[in-house]
Amino acid sequence: MTDNTIQAPHERSFADVIRGTLRGAGQVMFQDNAWTGLLIMIGIFWGSYFADGKPAPLVAWGALVGLIVSTAAGYLFESRNDGDQGLWGFNGILVGCAVFTFLGNTVWAWTAMILGSAMTVIARRAFNNVFAPFNTTSYTFPFIAVSWAILLSARLMGELPPVGEATAIFPTEITSPELSFTFPELIKYWLRGISQVFLVDSWVTGIIFIVALAVCSRWAAAWAMIASALALLVAILFNADHVDIVNGLFGYSPVLTGIALGCTFYKPGVKVFLYALAGVIFTVFVQAAMYVFLFPVGIATLTAPFCVATWIFMLPMYKLDNK
């Protein structure tokens, strides 16, 4: 996952720091590549200004600030070299996306977001230590833990207006209209499944993200496409909630599971391919289950379904790729 040698802490040039920062955007989808990160940032800005639904420019600026703050926090506080691979920034950028997808634009929302982004550096090291004995890591869970803390707090804190959060309801009150769609619509749902990795609702951004992945790894690009398509198929076959399908909300967690299992933690191969497909399908159910579980508190699952499903597929520590 590295494409250059690690440098001693105080020998980084400005370009090194920029590269390390951009890689944070790439590492959300497991790509240690600054160009991938740059394209992803472009995709986020495009998709937040020209969203398929309501524009949400704040999401892009939150992402940028979260990425910078968390990477800077890592360089300042951490003795390890993870930052050069973008491993400090990938949680922070998502905190920025999540906070401004769900909260309004106040000074204190920005404060919470900035503190939260920096906090992911500590949380990541904490959770990674927990997973270290099992040869795996915490993935995006530091982002999730910190963001849930902020998004739930928003219900009790007047300066964190939960303008984008859902109304809490009982799961048994869910009603969903029948799904009907044309083929071009289906393509949009599929691409939104990829853009929603960064909480962006834009099929164009989905295309930009595929290109961003392909720059670093064609397998990753392929898995993003396969996983979003398979997740969409499963969601449609089981007649899952219409609104969530349309907005790509059954896709983004499986996309991450697919890239993680299919070509990041295992080397591509037949066994690994089938295993990752199973992981993608399972993620759709974990996604639906977590949506339902969180209905009574009215917050989003974020990428937790990906984390939970991928942990369950990584913890067995199967040797699938070294035959």
Add this chain to the structure above:
Amino acid sequence: MTDNTIQAPHERSFADVIRGTLRGAGQVMFQDNAWTGLLIMIGIFWGSYFADGKPAPLVAWGALVGLIVSTAAGYLFESRNDGDQGLWGFNGILVGCAVFTFLGNTVWAWTAMILGSAMTVIARRAFNNVFAPFNTTSYTFPFIAVSWAILLSARLMGELPPVGEATAIFPTEITSPELSFTFPELIKYWLRGISQVFLVDSWVTGIIFIVALAVCSRWAAAWAMIASALALLVAILFNADHVDIVNGLFGYSPVLTGIALGCTFYKPGVKVFLYALAGVIFTVFVQAAMYVFLFPVGIATLTAPFCVATWIFMLPMYKLDNK
């Protein structure tokens, strides 16, 4: 827990495979014995066709298919020999019971159940790795995790009709009539506490299960009876919810805790006896607490209270039986 020598993977006869499959039914209650498994299957079929409440034949067929699918998945995918002790099947059989206790009879419910049963093989290895450092295992938690994913998803997926699931309510809205009963009724509640281990509501099945246990281990049969009786006593003394008492729903988790602590993971003895009694009592409260916690999402606790309570009693790693 084994009663024969482990065989090399490809030297199994058809009879070996049948035995390994049936042991899966026995291992739900920690018995590595094909006859126990067979009697349990008979008990499940009897109890689902001639239930004390509404007949639910699908539960028995789900159990059978889940048992076969998960055992087959283990033989196909796993390199370890756990299957000969029935350790692949005990989660799968429960997935079959749970899915058709709560969901309707659709092609996609069967699909989810079959995929879920196979999935428990992966989940079991994942969770067992987590508990390995503490000299204990994941018990029935793979079944719980997979079944919760399916049962929660059912609220969002039109092809998984949650016909048997509870309506979500606030716990503070619970009202329970006073409990009054005759002695013969009390005996039925006590036996249902045993039959509900497999989500079966039948006092006759409770008797069959006791016989099934006694075939392999008289201690296990004794602990099933002791635990269900003690749990019933605690539930009545604390005036717990009438409906749950009548249906044996305070009994099944303590039954499993009793067998686990009293004669499976510890050798029977005075200290172990008292420790297992404490475990059984604690399980009643964990059971009630988890019921309440899940009210707002309207799903069942399954055997999670047993897992949680037994973990808490196993994790201290007390040496109670080797003095």
Add this chain to the structure above:
Amino acid sequence: MTDNTIQAPHERSFADVIRGTLRGAGQVMFQDNAWTGLLIMIGIFWGSYFADGKPAPLVAWGALVGLIVSTAAGYLFESRNDGDQGLWGFNGILVGCAVFTFLGNTVWAWTAMILGSAMTVIARRAFNNVFAPFNTTSYTFPFIAVSWAILLSARLMGELPPVGEATAIFPTEITSPELSFTFPELIKYWLRGISQVFLVDSWVTGIIFIVALAVCSRWAAAWAMIASALALLVAILFNADHVDIVNGLFGYSPVLTGIALGCTFYKPGVKVFLYALAGVIFTVFVQAAMYVFLFPVGIATLTAPFCVATWIFMLPMYKLDNK
């Protein structure tokens, strides 16, 4: 954390046992000192009889019985010497406080409280084993697990009347009046943030607790004051729920985090000071988030926000104090 040499189990004098018991009260705030424990008991009795709100004498008697029962259970059942440092009693005393803050005065509530207090000895050893690989412990989590089991069960058990429990609501229904206060009022909120560590609502008790801490450790007293003040500031700046601020409910978890990080698990110093401040701020958000998360089940967070936040700050295993 010890101020005398550990003695062989059967050589304890009556005074040793009294000291070990009182230290249990002190260890809730990490102080291995019998005088601290005695002052804390005095503070609890004062604050429960002369509460700022409604008097709740039962809380003090519950605390006393819980402390004695759990310490006795430890001396009877445990082979380790933890009791001389008060490490058996600190969970039991809190169970006593919590049960009678939320439940009514029935024989069965006392029974549940006494069994629960004893149970914390087992639960503590279980959870400590889980955290041992990470060089940290379970803090007050045994108290939380046992108390949640009892407090949730109370909704289903007629003999455990949940007279002090909140009505379950959706978090999106929370409405909070604007906060306005005079300076003397602010001082009371600040001191209640300290008294609420033991679920006591009394600014006088807050002062007694500060004195109790200072007897053993001036740093601990300082951190209690700093943490409650900082938490109050954060809660006010973010315009958090008025009622919770007034009752000190944003203070008690940060107080414990501050003492834990600032002067218990790390030696005081500049880096540690800043790290503990960050921990205190983070705890406020975890506190608010857990309040919201538990709204639909209508139970209290107890000290869980402190545990969660402090684990996240301890698990990275930073070396902050040995430069």
